Amino acid sequence: MTNFxxxxxxxxxxxxxxxLIIPSCLAFNVVSFGARGDGRTDSTSAFLRAWSAACQSTxxxxxxxxxxxxxxxxxxxxxxxxxxxxxRIDGTLVAPKNYYAIGQSxxxxxxxxxxxxxxxxxxxxxxxxxxxxxxxxGGSCPQGARSIQFxxxxxxxxxxxxxxxxxxxxxxxxxxxxxxVEYVTIIAPSGSPNTxxxxxxxxxxxxxxxSIIKTGDDCISIGSGSMNVWIERVGCGPGHGxxxxxxxxxxxxxxxxxxxxxxxxxTKTQNGVRIKSWARPSGGFAxxxxxxxxxxxxxxxxxxxDQNYCPHNICPRQSSGVKVSxxxxxxVKGTSSTQAVMKFDCSPSNPxxxxxxxxxxxxxxxxxxxxxxxxCKNARGSHxxxxxxxxxx
Numbered sequence: 001m002t003n004f005x006x007x008x009x010x011x012x013x014x015x016x017x018x019x020l021i022i023p024s025c026l027a028f029n030v031v032s033f034g035a036r037g038d039g040r041t042d043s044t045s046a047f048l049r050a051w052s053a054a055c056q057s058t059x060x061x062x063x064x065x066x067x068x069x070x071x072x073x074x075x076x077x078x079x080x081x082x083x084x085x086x087x088r089i090d091g092t093l094v095a096p097k098n099y100y101a102i103g104q105s106x107x108x109x110x111x112x113x114x115x116x117x118x119x120x121x122x123x124x125x126x127x128x129x130x131x132x133x134x135x136x137x138g139g140s141c142p143q144g145a146r147s148i149q150f151x152x153x154x155x156x157x158x159x160x161x162x163x164x165x166x167x168x169x170x171x172x173x174x175x176x177x178x179x180x181v182e183y184v185t186i187i188a189p190s191g192s193p194n195t196x197x198x199x200x201x202x203x204x205x206x207x208x209x210x211s212i213i214k215t216g217d218d219c220i221s222i223g224s225g226s227m228n229v230w231i232e233r234v235g236c237g238p239g240h241g242x243x244x245x246x247x248x249x250x251x252x253x254x255x256x257x258x259x260x261x262x263x264x265x266x267t268k269t270q271n272g273v274r275i276k277s278w279a280r281p282s283g284g285f286a287x288x289x290x291x292x293x294x295x296x297x298x299x300x301x302x303x304x305x306d307q308n309y310c311p312h313n314i315c316p317r318q319s320s321g322v323k324v325s326x327x328x329x330x331x332v333k334g335t336s337s338t339q340a341v342m343k344f345d346c347s348p349s350n351p352x353x354x355x356x357x358x359x360x361x362x363x364x365x366x367x368x369x370x371x372x373x374x375x376c377k378n379a380r381g382s383h384x385x386x387x388x389x390x391x392x393x
Contacts, residue, residue, distance in 0.1 A: 027062045028054040030070070037068015037091055044073045055081035065089040065122060071096065074105045074145075079114035079153075089122020089161070099131035103142035103167055107149040115154040119161060124148065128165040132192050144168040144194070150176050159183055170215070171198045173206060182209040190238035192216035197239065200226045202254065208234065215239045219269070223247075224284060225254035232260075237267035241299070243274045244289065246309055248282035248322040255285035255322075265295045272302035272332075275324055277347075279310040282321035289327045296334030298365050303329055305355075305379070307347040320347035326354040327381075335365040341372040341389065344379035355381030361388045 028050045031037070035046035047070070054061035060083055068091045077087075093109070095102050102108045108126055111117060126147045134141040147166040150156055156179040163170040163186045170186045173179050181198060188195040197213035200206050202225035212235045213219040219236035222229055222244045236242060242264075244256055266272045273291045277284070296302040305327070307320040324346065341362035346352035360383075364372035376392035383391040 026054070026057050026059045027064050028057075029064045029066065031066060035070055037066065037070050039069035039071060039094060041071060042073065043070045044075065047072055047075055051077045054085055055079060058082055060084070062086045062088060065091050065093070067091045069094055073101050074107070075109045076112065077110060077114070078112045081114060081116070084116030085114070086118045086120060088120045092123040092125060094125045095127045097127050097130065099127070099134065099167060100142055102126070102145045103131055105145050106143065107172070108145045108167075109148045111150050111153055111156075113152045114156075117153060117155070118157040118159065119148075120157075121160040123162040123164065125164040126166045128167040128188065128192065128195070131167040135193050146170070146172045148172070149174070150179065152176060154178055156180070157182070161185075163187070165192075166195050168194050169196045169199045172201075173199070173203050174201045176203045178205045179203065180207045180209070181211065182207070184211045186211070186213045186215055188215045190216055196221050199223065200229060202226065204228050206230070208232075211235070213239060218243045221245075222256055222259060224256060226259070227257045229259045232262045232264065234264040235267070236264065237269045237297075239269050241266060241269045241271035241274055241301075243271070243276055244286055245274070245276035246278055247286060248277040248280060248284045248320050251282055251321075253282060253284045255287070257285070258288045260290045260292075261294070262290070263293045265297065266299045266302070267297045268299065268337075270300050271304055272296050272299045273304075273329075274301065275305045275327070276309050277307045277320045277322035277324070278315060279308045279320050279347075280315045280318045284321065285323040285325070286327075287323070287325045290330070291328065291332065292330040294332045296332065296336060296362065298335050298337050300337045301340070301343060302334065302336050302362050303332060303342045305344045305346060305352055307350075307352070308345055319349040321350055322347070323350050324352040327352070328356040328358070329360060330356075330358045333361045335363055336372060337365055339364050339366070339370060339372055340375045342374040342392075344376045344393070346378035348378050351378040351380055353380045355379055355393055357381070357383040357387050357391050357393060359385040359387075361386065363388070
């Protein structure tokens with residue numbers, strides 16, 4: 001298997017310092033454009049003015065958010081910009097408590113068509129509690145907003161950000177390339193609906209490193225059209241684990257390839273590492289996937305491939321057309337809260353192939369000491385080293 005190697009980035013957060021001593025660099029402080037860090041004054045327009053000025057600057061620009069709490073509504077931070085730009089946050093951005101203020105949009109903070117961008121530090125708090133209550137109550141709710149979204153962006157670093165209580169997905173990456181997310185902290189309660197930590201879709205060259213994700217849905221979800229994704233040193237839980245999919249929602253959907261998840265820990269998550277596809281015809285695929293050096297701590301479904309996803313029985317008597325192949329699980333150890341610690345429920349029309357198990361040790365965390373087992377259906381592959389429980393491949 002050929003695995004994608006992550007790009008090495010050097011933080012450019014030092015731009016703020018150099019802006020003080022190098023004439024060719026300009027710092028655009030949002031306070032200078034009218035923002036107030038009192039947590040009450042609407043600073044949306046000030047942020048947009050600061051971004052626009054920085055984006056048009058021919059000298060090295062730095063948008064700076066100093067300490068304080070800044071109330072902002074939807075921010076559309078559009079490119080292309082003339083120079084690489086840093087957006088440094090030393091303070092906290094908060095959304096209005098009325099969830100309709102940002103919930104009518106698909107996003108709260110959007111970077112669109114920006115090439116050469118660093119977002120560094122700070123906290124964003126989307127105040128999602130009211131929106132979740134609306135969803136759970138079955139009322140008429142807005143569609144909800146992602147907290148921070150990168151669309152059609154290239155050469156991006158998101159570093160040191162803390163994202164709290166997003167209405168929906170915390171960090172979205174779509175139609176972008178060469179994106180590195182590192183040392184971020186994402187927090188939402190375990191019962192908050194659809195609050196994925198990081199969602200990647202139709203993007204290439206994405207690295208997620210050294211982050212803590214506690215949320216109510218997938219810690220990380222990899223959607224269709226994503227390739228060359230490297231995930232390492234992630235602490236996941238609570239949440240639904242790290243998922244590839246759901247795939248195969250449409251026939252002409254692009255596939256997923258070259259994904260590595262390594263050196264990560266899952267704690268009391270609903271799943272560990274999962275590949276999920278709809279039980280319906282599709283021309284999609286998921287291939288060249290590596291899951292290695294993973295620790296499971298009382299995790300439901302530590303290893304799972306589910307190609308029979310069909311909520312509300314809307315695809316009866318159909319089978320997944322997504323082709324799952326060349327998937328390796330290596331050095332995965334720990335405890336499971338379910339007895340079937342490895343589950344390969346593959347498509348009858350497109351069986352999983354090239355599944356490789358090596359050095360697996362998963363036990364069922366059960367007071368009755370019932371043994372763990374592996375479940376296989378339409379799965380083909382091989383195993384080597386010690387595999388506990390006994391492989392069904």
